[in-house]
Amino acid sequence: MRFTVFLLGIALGVAPGIAKGETAIEALARRVLKERARDFRFETLTAGDKDSFEIEAVGDKIVIRGNTPVSQASGLFEYLKDFGLCDVSWTGSQVALPKVLPKPASLVRRATLFDQRYYLNFCTFNYTMSFWDWRRWEKELDWMALNGVNLALAGQIGQEAVWQRTMTRLGQTDEEIRQFLPGPCFGAWWMMGNLQGWGGPTPAWWISRQVELEKKILKRMRELGIEPVMAAFYGNVPSTLKGHYPESQFVSTGKWFGYERPDMILPNDPLFAKVAATFYEEQRNLFGDAKYFAGDPFHEGGVAKVDLKATGGAIERAMQEARAGATWVLQAWGNNPHDEMLAGTTPNRTLILDLRGEAGGQYEKRNAFGGRPWLLCTISGYGGKNHFSGWMPENAQGSFRALSAPGMRGIGAMMEGTEVNTAVFQMLFDLVWRDRAPDIEDWCANYARRRYGRECPEAEEAWRIFARTVYSLPKATGAQGQPESVLCARPALDIRSTSTWGTTRRSYDVAEFLTGWAKLVEAARTLGGSQAFRYDLVDVTRQALSDIAQVQHWRMAAAFRKRGTAGFERESTKFLQILDDMDKLLSTRTEFMLGTWLSSARALGKTKEDRDWLEWNARTQITVWARGGDSADLRDYANKEWSGLLRSFYRPRWARWIEDRKKELGGETPAEIDWFAWEIPWTKGHELYPTTPQGDSVAEARRIFRIYGKSKVS
Known part of the structure; x- marks a missing residue:
């Protein structure tokens, strides 16, 4: 075994990024651990043909060895989780290491069975990341490295400039460009060839x-050894291009929920x-070289x-001519990629991403x-719900089952x-460094200990219950994503889904899940000071209310069908009260506040016109999504149980429907509600919503x- 030694000598108070003389992994450790980073030493491991890391106590240092910066970061995170009871998370990190670092009794060595660990969906860049700045991206890139990601989609940000330059060189006008x-909340579907200009x-x-943000992201990814996946050209072009090249052959690619897709140039046409x-x-001029291209x-x-x-063949040839040895990354989604095209x-x-691992792929x-080379992936989080x-x-x-394929x-x-x-x-991503699947209950109990930084029997039991219920959904079939909330649905007596392709059916034992909720509430006596715990307590309480609301909706609908005015008044009042209580609960955490989303959008604007445009994008995506009419199926796809959104959009929508049902019980015949016409004014609003927590979560x-x-x- 050979390795190169890097000593971590870091002064306090150094700004984020990579300081002079630092390696990428040293800088990451400093960003995550601050002054405690000096307790670790990183060495480059050059043995073996698989990504691997080692953890060893040498003197007063914890030595982390790895064959790549990502492997080193994974080794650091493994130590933090298993020995330090620490966690680095999207939703509340805690890295309170003990004064004297725990030392492994012997050398710890891990090697992976999974050569490539992929991250990000085109949709993620909009449902979550539309308004992220470099500070937030820097944290995400650290999280990626810590979790072993070595291949990630990156080419979506900055594509507007690539196409602006390409179209200009092809003779297109500024107006055509x-x-x-697309707008900042809809670039994913533009990248995937679903629409133009929305x-x-x-x-x-x-x-x-x-462009500037993308350059920073790519620079850090390359420093950390994460391969960026850039955009591929796959024949789709603006529909206006054919007016400049009347002799070339273009074909329509149809419509996507009413939106005109880009045209496609025939592969044998020289213009392709x-x-x-x-x-x-x-x-390449804007963002440098890459090996992987997705489209x-x-x-x-x-x-x-x-x-x-x-x-x-034409797509591959063009890609290889631009970058010899390149890999075309494709999504196995629906009928794609077509076998005839792959031939x-x-x-x-090629590298195929088999998207729905939760459905067996x-x-x-x-x-x-x-x-062909392929990866088993999981989607989840449809629409960012x-x-x-x-x-x-x-x-x-x-x-692990798929490894034999x-x-x-x-x-x-x-x-x-x-x-x-x-x-x-x-x-x-814990699976990356294992050789078999873990027991999910044990894993969740261990997760609770490290997430909250201490042992708590009530919290660990709660997480064991979550492991048996909400986190053990049966293999996904039919509907997309996790069970949806009736609170976010367009009102009706019978609701089977909130979004067009979703489901409101709970395929877990709700009563047992509520027992886990009770255990987590009990754990607040011990863990109430932990921000990670407070986030989870709010999230689990929100989910409990969502499940209870579904039952209350059934009762409200049953009362209406019995034609009892008093009964419907009682049950509908209870239903609306759940909405009010959830809104108040979620206002205690910025992560669940509409104001956080809207303010992050408006903060980027240079002028009032810019800020209003950004806010319209943000409001539209999470509600109507589209322009109505033949694109109406997209509505509520990105629904969220957020404070502010519940109060100002979902509750008034339900209240409007309830009032009509009361009129109906009183003998009137209310007109059918045009929901899109009712909803669209909200997307054009500019009401201010809180951005700081209101009240105490516990x-x-x-x-x-x-x-x-x-x-x-x-």
């Missing part, structure tokens, strides 16, 4: 801002290669009368994609929204438990 580029027009300052070369050149022709129903095999590509120059049905649940057993067992290279987290269900994704959770803790849910 403005019509094509959320725009995009001002020049935003394009410049995104010209546009591809221009695109890759402009992307999916025909995503979610896109159709075009093209030779699929020739199209696959035109070189197997070892596609690899078994598709013969492991013919042995904040339901407290997940598929831990399926993710854990399925990941030809071409399997690793695992990935492709959540549509982050900052929810932290435990699900920490467990997923006190509010206890108050709610006293009211609802003995609710009957069966």
Whole structure:
């Protein structure tokens, strides 16, 4: 074994980033641990053909060895979790190491069975990250390295500039460019070829801002050894381009929920290669070299009368001409990627992301994609919804089961929204350094200890219950994502889903989950000072209220069907009270406040016009999403149980419906409500919402438990 030694000598008070003389892992340790980083020493391990790390106590230092910066970061996190009872999280970190560091009794060595660990979905960049600044991105990149991520989608940020330059060189006008580029909350679907221009027009300052942010992100990723996945050119172009090239061959790719998709250039047309070369050149000029490029022709129903095999071959050739040895990254989602298109590509120059690991993935049905390299991923967090649940057993067992399939290279987290269900994704990336699936109950109990920094029997029992209930959802089939909240649904007597493709069905024992809630409330006596615990207490209490609200909705609907005015008045009042109580609870944490989302959007604007545009994007995405009409199915896809949103949008919507039902019971025939017309004014509003917590989380959770803790849910 050979290794190179790096001593960590860091002065206090150094600004974030990498100081002179530091390595990337040393800088990461300083950002995470502050002055305690000097207790660690990092060495480069060069033995073995698999990513690996070692942990050893040498003198008064904890020595972390790894063959890459990501492996070193993973070794550091392993020590913090297993020996230091620490946690680094999206939702409340605690790194309070003891004065004297615990020392491993012997050398700890881990090697991974998963060569590639992928991170991020196109949608994540909008459902969560639309308004992130560099400070927030820096924390995310550290989290990625600590969790072993070595391959991540990065090319979405700054793509407006790539296309602006490409279109300009192709002779398109400023107005055509403005019509094509998306708004800050809708870039994902533009990148995936679903739409053009929605959320725009995009001002020049935003394009410049995104370029500078992307450069910082890519620089840090490369320092940490995380391979960035950039955007691929796959034949889609602005519909206005055909007016400049009348001799070339373009085909329509259809519509996506009413939105016109970009056109596609036929693969044998010389313009295809010209546009591809221009695109890759402009992307490289702005952001440097890359090995991986992601892009999916025909995503979610896109159709075009093209030779699929020739199209696959043309996309690959253009990519290889731009960057020899490049890998084309594709999503296995729906019918994509088409086998006919794959037949035109070189197997070892593709990497397929099998998205729905929680549903078993596609690899078994598709013969492991013919042995091409692929990763088993999990989506979860559809639309960034904040339901407290997940598929831990399926993710854990399925990941190791898939290792025996030809071409399997690793695992990935492709959540549509982050900052929810932290435990699900920490467990997923914990698998990287294991050789078998963990017992989920034991894992969750250990997670509670390190998350809160101490032992607490009540908290550990609560998490064991969560492991058996909300975090052990059965293999996902049919509906997308976790169970949804009726509070966020368009009002009706019967509600089977809140969003078009979701479900409100609870596939776990709600009564047992509420027992776990009671245990967590009890644990507040011991853990009430922990910010991570306070976040979890609010989140679990929110979920308990959401589950109770579903039962209360059934009672309200039953009272209406009995045609009893007094009964409906009583049950509807109780239903609205749950909305009020949840809103008050969530106002105690900034993570659950509408004001946090809206203020982060407006803060980026240069002028009032800019700020209003950003706010409209932010409001539209989480409510109506689209423009109505033939795109109405997208409404409420990104629904959130947030304080402010409950109070100003969901509650008035339910109250409006309840008043009509009362009129109906009184013998009137109220007109059918045009919900889109009712909802759209909210997206254009500018009301201010709090951005600082209101009240005490523990006190509010206890108050709610006293009211609802003995609710009957069966």
